[in-house]
Amino acid sequence: MDSISVSEVTVIGRTHLGFMHSFRQPFSGVPMSPKFCYSRVEGPRAISSSDTNTTSQFAYGERTAATNSDLGYKINGVNLKSRTLISSVKERLLLDANDDAYGGVIVDHEKLPSNPYAFASILRASLSDWRRKGKKGVWLKLPVEQSEFVPIAIKEGFEYHHAEKGYVMLTYWIPEEEPSMLPANASHQVGVGGFVLNQHKEVLVVQEKYCAPSITGLWKLPTGFINESEEIFSGAVREVKEETGVDTEFSEVIAFRHAHNVAFEKSDLFFICMLRPLSDKITIDSLEIEAAKWMPLVEFVEQPMIREDKMFKRVIEICEARLSHRYCGLSPHRLVSTFDGKPSSLYYNVVDDDHDPSNYCNTDFL
Amino acid sequence: MDSISVSEVTVIGRTHLGFMHSFRQPFSGVPMSPKFCYSRVEGPRAISSSDTNTTSQFAYGERTAATNSDLGYKINGVNLKSRTLISSVKERLLLDANDDAYGGVIVDHEKLPSNPYAFASILRASLSDWRRKGKKGVWLKLPVEQSEFVPIAIKEGFEYHHAEKGYVMLTYWIPEEEPSMLPANASHQVGVGGFVLNQHKEVLVVQEKYCAPSITGLWKLPTGFINESEEIFSGAVREVKEETGVDTEFSEVIAFRHAHNVAFEKSDLFFICMLRPLSDKITIDSLEIEAAKWMPLVEFVEQPMIREDKMFKRVIEICEARLSHRYCGLSPHRLVSTFDGKPSSLYYNVVDDDHDPSNYCNTDFL
Numbered sequence: 245m246d247s248i249s250v251s252e253v254t255v256i257g258r259t260h261l262g263f264m265h266s267f268r269q270p271f272s273g274v275p276m277s278p279k280f281c282y283s284r285v286e287g288p289r290a291i292s293s294s295d296t297n298t299t300s301q302f303a304y305g306e307r308t309a310a311t312n313s314d315l316g317y318k319i320n321g322v323n324l325k326s327r328t329l330i331s332s333v334k335e336r337l338l339l340d341a342n343d344d345a346y347g348g349v350i351v352d353h354e355k356l357p358s359n360p361y362a363f364a365s366i367l368r369a370s371l372s373d374w375r376r377k378g379k380k381g382v383w384l385k386l387p388v389e390q391s392e393f394v395p396i397a398i399k400e401g402f403e404y405h406h407a408e409k410g411y412v413m414l415t416y417w418i419p420e421e422e423p424s425m426l427p428a429n430a431s432h433q434v435g436v437g438g439f440v441l442n443q444h445k446e447v448l449v450v451q452e453k454y455c456a457p458s459i460t461g462l463w464k465l466p467t468g469f470i471n472e473s474e475e476i477f478s479g480a481v482r483e484v485k486e487e488t489g490v491d492t493e494f495s496e497v498i499a500f501r502h503a504h505n506v507a508f509e510k511s512d513l514f515f516i517c518m519l520r521p522l523s524d525k526i527t528i529d530s531l532e533i534e535a536a537k538w539m540p541l542v543e544f545v546e547q548p549m550i551r552e553d554k555m556f557k558r559v560i561e562i563c564e565a566r567l568s569h570r571y572c573g574l575s576p577h578r579l580v581s582t583f584d585g586k587p588s589s590l591y592y593n594v595v596d597d598d599h600d601p602s603n604y605c606n607t608d609f610l
Numbered sequence: 611m612d613s614i615s616v617s618e619v620t621v622i623g624r625t626h627l628g629f630m631h632s633f634r635q636p637f638s639g640v641p642m643s644p645k646f647c648y649s650r651v652e653g654p655r656a657i658s659s660s661d662t663n664t665t666s667q668f669a670y671g672e673r674t675a676a677t678n679s680d681l682g683y684k685i686n687g688v689n690l691k692s693r694t695l696i697s698s699v700k701e702r703l704l705l706d707a708n709d710d711a712y713g714g715v716i717v718d719h720e721k722l723p724s725n726p727y728a729f730a731s732i733l734r735a736s737l738s739d740w741r742r743k744g745k746k747g748v749w750l751k752l753p754v755e756q757s758e759f760v761p762i763a764i765k766e767g768f769e770y771h772h773a774e775k776g777y778v779m780l781t782y783w784i785p786e787e788e789p790s791m792l793p794a795n796a797s798h799q800v801g802v803g804g805f806v807l808n809q810h811k812e813v814l815v816v817q818e819k820y821c822a823p824s825i826t827g828l829w830k831l832p833t834g835f836i837n838e839s840e841e842i843f844s845g846a847v848r849e850v851k852e853e854t855g856v857d858t859e860f861s862e863v864i865a866f867r868h869a870h871n872v873a874f875e876k877s878d879l880f881f882i883c884m885l886r887p888l889s890d891k892i893t894i895d896s897l898e899i900e901a902a903k904w905m906p907l908v909e910f911v912e913q914p915m916i917r918e919d920k921m922f923k924r925v926i927e928i929c930e931a932r933l934s935h936r937y938c939g940l941s942p943h944r945l946v947s948t949f950d951g952k953p954s955s956l957y958y959n960v961v962d963d964d965h966d967p968s969n970y971c972n973t974d975f976l
């Protein structure tokens with residue numbers, strides 16, 4: 245096998261098209277079923293090896309000629325597989341990246357340069373290279389350890405997309421003559437509220453410590469955000485327990501509200517849940533809660549702030565309808581899908597093959 | 611009124627406790643009704659002036675004595691209101707910030723220093739000051755124009771919380787002996803799928819261009835993510851229109867799926883929606899869609915990938931149950947709440963005061 249000097253090549257790598265054959269999301273490692281493939285605004289998915297031609301793609305270095313058989317090299321002085329791929333032309337450094345399914349690239353965040361100055365020049369070179377190749381969107385995930393690269397990428401024209409503890413994701417849309425097709429980070433916060441009624445037709449209510457003085461004294465349902473990776477059905481139970489000390493069992497989602505431009509300028513999904521009480525004793529979380537009690541339902545709905553608020557009044561009407569079996573909510577069912585091979589929760593109404601029309605909702609709430 | 615030289619004071623400002631009397635979220639400008647106050651994990655809310663004592667808080671400078679009446683100064687040589695507040699002790703610079711409702715602070719991102727070096731020392735001094743005052747969580751929103759401050763804040767111990775186009779939010783938990791009470795960024799992406807059935811009992815299905823080769827040929831429902839600030843009911847209609855060219859009218863959310871650790875390691879809420887067709891002609895979006903057609907429902911459910919997937923099989927069963935009136939989904943109702951004074955969408959089942967048990971779901975789908 246021929247060998248050539250690679251002193252001009254400081255780093256050589258290989259794009260990893262081949263290992264994407266299982267359609268794993270590059271960032272989550274979760275295989276994705278196309279049944280739940282979200283078109284158009286799906287985010288980066290790497291394509292499979294069978295979708296690509298077998299032309300070699302080299303993460304580092306330009307080549308003057310390419311063959312279909314050269315897939316790997318070693319660095320600095322080690323023999324190469326073929327001399328036709330590396331000429332004496334000086335090699336530039338490029339970022340290691342994988343193609344996504346939409347003509348874009350996903351930068352391999354585990355193979356970023358360690359040096360910010362090197363990153364700046366390599367990023368610029370990579371953008372030129374991607375532009376030349378007709379690539380579209382670029383996804384650049386920067387771990388917190390490489391926060392110094394953030395202003396560098398921003399300066400090159402990248403934009404923030406989203407962030408989680410541990411990383412920030414930036415994007416870049418290359419084609420200047422086309423509007424960006426990159427999916428927006430249209431993320432939602434998710435909250436739950438618990439409607440807990442006991443056998444005395446009393447509803448569990450709280451007064452919060454930190455609310456507008458103008459509504460001091462309002463008794464409301466316990467509410468809160470669900471935690472990361474938490475289920476709605478367990479988040480509702482947890483919130484009620486934390487705020488009031490009362491144990492409950494999740495019954496149904498009876499309604500949900502969708503609102504936009506709330507905290508952090510995000511959209512909000514709030515699920516109103518019916519829970520069955522399993523205990524009676526109240527112990528409040530004094531950090532957030534001023535007081536809590538079991539209040540007769542009739543008294544609860546008569547509060548002016550409830551009566552005069554269309555949204556909240558309707559929520560309570562729905563809860564009351566559910567109690568008299570004129571309404572059925574959505575119950576969670578744990579099912580596994582080939583979507584990700586893991587269980588997820590499907591919330592739906594009871595589907596009763598032998599449905600008896602005289603029993604609108606055959607699940608007793610109390 | 612006494613006056614003193616302020617040559618040692620380079621910048622003076624004032625925290626804006628007073629202007630938070632309307633309980634506006636500092637980042638969204640949206641007043642928040644406590645009925646939907648999410649406890650504990652709500653995120654930063656500025657407290658009202660009535661919640662605070664009237665001790666002056668100065669954004670810049672330490673003081674050797676404080677009074678309740680001194681609320682403002684001017685810079686560099688202009689007379690001050692009182693000499694008791696500024697002594698000859700050298701003033702340090704601190705970030706302008708407002709208290710939140712949980713013992714933390716929200717840095718005013720509109721009053722950040724312009725210079726990264728100044729920011730570094732001011733940030734450090736501010737952290738010391740907040741620590742000394744017993745503050746807990748710190749929220750630092752950095753606009754994209756100040757991306758150079760990101761690595762500085764990270765180096766001081768800040769963490770990424772979330773980001774949107776235009777800014778990144780970082781947080782810092784000060785008390786070392788207490789676990790962080792800062793709410794996680796438990797954000798969700800939201801997708802919709804459209805179940806569209808015509809009068810011939812044919813369902814509108816698509817084959818996507820970019821899916822695993824192993825399921826090439828699978829006919830699925832049109833699906834997609836909703837856009838920023840988009841309603842579920844309009845997102846579903848839009849997706850179907852974009853992918854197939856068919857006009858539809860939203861009917862109901864019949865079920866939703868909640869999954870964790872999907873794209874971008876986020877959680878996912880997917881709403882399965884029933885839509886009524888308003889047109890018949892199919893024109894596909896050739897960018898993403900390989901083909902689309904009206905397929906007999908019986909044929910659709912017989913596809914092996916559908917039949918063998920528990921999750922998807924259940925979804926189709928629910929759709930079929932809805933067709934035979936054995937099921938009622940959740941319909942959107944636009945209601946205004948004092949929560950934010952804007953309309954939001956409340957999805958719930960039909961609440962019928964004169965419910966006739968023989969008509970389980972009195973809305974005809976077809």
